[in-house]
Amino acid sequence: MNMTEIKLKHIHDARTNSRLEDLYRQMRRVRTFEERVGELFVRGQSAGSMLHLSIGEESAAVGVCSAMKEGDSFTTHHRGHGIFLSRGANPNLMMAEIAGKETGYCKGKGGSMHIADMGLGHLGANAIVGGGIPAVVGAGLAAKRGKTGAISVAFFGDGAMQQGILYESMNMAALWDLPVLFVCINNQYGMGTRIDQATKATNLHERAIALGLNGISVDGLNVETVQETAQKLTDDARVGKPGFLAVSCYRFFGHARMDKSPYRSEEEETEGRKRDPVLFARDNIIKEGVSDEVLDIIDQSISDEMDSAIDFAISSSPPPLSSMFRDVYGPNEPEPEPVQTRINRILARE
Amino acid sequence: MVELTYRDALRQALYDAMIEDESIFIIGEEVGRYGGAYGVTKGLIDKFGPERLLDTPISEPAIIGTAIGAAMSGLRPVAELMYVDFIGMTMDQLGNQAAKIRYMFGGQIGVPLVLRTQGGAGRSAGAQHSQSLEAFIMHTPGLRLAMPATVSDAYHLLRQSLTKPDPVVFIEHKSLYSLKEDVDLSIEPLPWGKAAVRRHGSDIVIVTYSRQLQFVMQAAQALSKQNIEATVIDLRTLNPLDFDTIRKEVEKVGKVLVVSEAVLTSGVASELSARISEECFDYLTDPVVRVAGEDCPISVSADLEAGSIPSPKVIEETAKRLVM
Structure with missing residues (x-):
């Protein structure tokens, strides 16, 4: 244990952690992780150009994930770091994957948008808007048939609300009474198009109700409200009453790292960023009598944890070129022939 | 030797595989009560029940997507796409999801699903129900592709497809369903992947x-x-x-x-x-x-x-x- 950890342990031993404090700690981990991912990008250490941060949306990830249980499965959209972290992901392996390193969750082949860990029930992040949604119907079907008691949760953004696959999937989940929950993290923007520029029907949960699901919209400012609502919906889903939850929040930054948000005003951003679920929770904890100093120590330990993740990612090796042909097919199947090998074979003739 | 049609052989393959492997189930439009648009799954619901012959709404993308999620959760789905001409509807789930899940996720998991469909001309079915779209599939690494031409292969290739670790697109030909041959299904078939x-x-x-x-x-x-x-x-x-x-x-x-x-x-x-x-x-x-x-x-x-x-x-x- 380092000094910070010893100090933290004393604090923890001295008093009982409140639920809110735990939710705060998880949200802070997401926030700090995302900030570090942003730095990784700025330093040119991330793999590729596609990075979508969930800063401002932490209450949705943490609130819903804290209502899930071990054995539950889930899929996420392209802005899913926070959800994965909230379900217990190892930040080192996440950061390494985002940096495209061999030590990452997917051996550097998936990256930010295709990160997954079957061991944690993460059936995959997805770079196609709505693409990961129907998989939870299949997972729900398997859970129902196997009577496992597990649920499967699809996380997606408001952009996916206008994708047909969502309605096909919700319809099947309702029709077959599946243990499934659909969670829309409504950060107000599908890339640069605001939700009210994408649809007239902005009461998103009403669409799910129309299909026979439980449907609720909740303000994401207060993580406790999100958690309580999600708990009710997951309890229902577990007994075969599928649900839909829309969590309203504000995407603090652009769609991806290169996006300077030309489609919205500075005033709007300033107002939007005031709706900060992390600071809101922090203020409430202080009102409960916890000192700033205690919270600073928590923040610092998280900062240290994420610094280590960055170090791990940067010091890891990229995958070898030969791994390119691995895992196209199952483990005992022949790998595809490399183009160069083929050319050499053809041109080797007399 | 027994005389079978291509259609019967496919049904027999599904029947035998479902008896042997409880994780296999069939999902698609009209596969259960109706018995399949071309009659391949006829009667199977009486033996295996509606849980293993899952009739779906007309939602091709979600049929494939559901099969993917089920395959990743320990089941072995046989998804039926009524006509290969509808494959464009499903191409995201098939080409971006099923074909790439093993690879994108670093080999953590495979998607052992079989997509049964049928294509080809011969029934005056018109421009949207008669095509041969196998090149779409062959052009997508990660998808296996079987196209049986005989009654015996209709049986054996389908049985073999149902043991594979990867998604198999299994394209039948609508003009072959009534083809009859004398076959002995107990004879050892050619190995998978052999011409x-x-x-x-x-x-x-x-x-x-x-x-x-x-x-x-x-x-x-x-x-x-x-x-x-x-x-x-x-x-x-x-x-x-x-x-x-x-x-x-x-x-x-x-x-x-x-x-x-x-x-x-x-x-x-x-x-x-x-x-x-x-x-x-x-x-x-x-x-x-x-x-x-x-x-x-x-x-x-x-x-x-x-x-x-x-x-x-x-x-x-x-x-x-x-x-x-």
Whole structure:
């Protein structure tokens, strides 16, 4: 244990952690992780150009994930770091994957948008808007048939609300009474198009109700409200009453790292960023009598944890070129022939 | 020996596999109570119940997506896509999800689903219900592709598909469902991924698959009466592709015809032709010739329909010109 950890342990031993404090700690981990991912990008250490941060949306990830249980499965959209972290992901392996390193969750082949860990029930992040949604119907079907008691949760953004696959999937989940929950993290923007520029029907949960699901919209400012609502919906889903939850929040930054948000005003951003679920929770904890100093120590330990993740990612090796042909097919199947090998074979003739 | 139709053989394969493996279930439009648009799953619901013959709404993308999630959760789904022409509806789930999940996630998990569908001309079904779209699948690494041309293969290739670790697209031909053959299903089949040499001859090699095998065999018999003997290769699976068998036979003969019902441009026949030209260059005495579907949509008119795909006569005449 380092000094910070010893100090933290004393604090923890001295008093009982409140639920809110735990939710705060998880949200802070997401926030700090995302900030570090942003730095990784700025330093040119991330793999590729596609990075979508969930800063401002932490209450949705943490609130819903804290209502899930071990054995539950889930899929996420392209802005899913926070959800994965909230379900217990190892930040080192996440950061390494985002940096495209061999030590990452997917051996550097998936990256930010295709990160997954079957061991944690993460059936995959997805770079196609709505693409990961129907998989939870299949997972729900398997859970129902196997009577496992597990649920499967699809996380997606408001952009996916206008994708047909969502309605096909919700319809099947309702029709077959599946243990499934659909969670829309409504950060107000599908890339640069605001939700009210994408649809007239902005009461998103009403669409799910129309299909026979439980449907609720909740303000994401207060993580406790999100958690309580999600708990009710997951309890229902577990007994075969599928649900839909829309969590309203504000995407603090652009769609991806290169996006300077030309489609919205500075005033709007300033107002939007005031709706900060992390600071809101922090203020409430202080009102409960916890000192700033205690919270600073928590923040610092998280900062240290994420610094280590960055170090791990940067010091890891990229995958070898030969791994390119691995895992196209199952483990005992022949790998595809490399183009160069083929050319050499053809041109080797007399 | 027992006389079976292609349709019966497929049903028998599903039946036998479902008895042996409880994780197998069938999901799709009209697969249960209706028994499948072409009758392949008829009666299976009486034996296995609605839980294993899951009738769905008309939602092709979510049918495949649900099958993917189920396959990732320990089940072995057989998803039915009523017509291969609808594959465009499902191409995200098939091409971006099923085909890439193992790879993108670093080999953590596979998607062992079988997508049964049917394609091809022959029933005046028009431009949106008669196509041969196998090139879409063959062009997507991660997807296996089987296209049975015989009753025996309808059974065995489907059984084999249901043991594979990866997604298999299994394309039946609508004009083969009533094909009858005497088969002994207890005879050990060719291994998965191996082409069948259906006929040996020293004058020309004809490479084909699916229903065109029937046309090619008719052409080969007509050629034989004119003292032209053809080797006929039935590929059976297009991924994996058994190029070794093609190479071996082409090197013996030097003249090759590739026959496919799909439209000519950028089709499976094009890929086969390119490979044969590259890899068997020193053994070829003539250009590799493709006999394929015309580069236009398929009409409802039976005459236009038949005229837009290879016929036994055209195959025979083309082979003759190549040999002469």
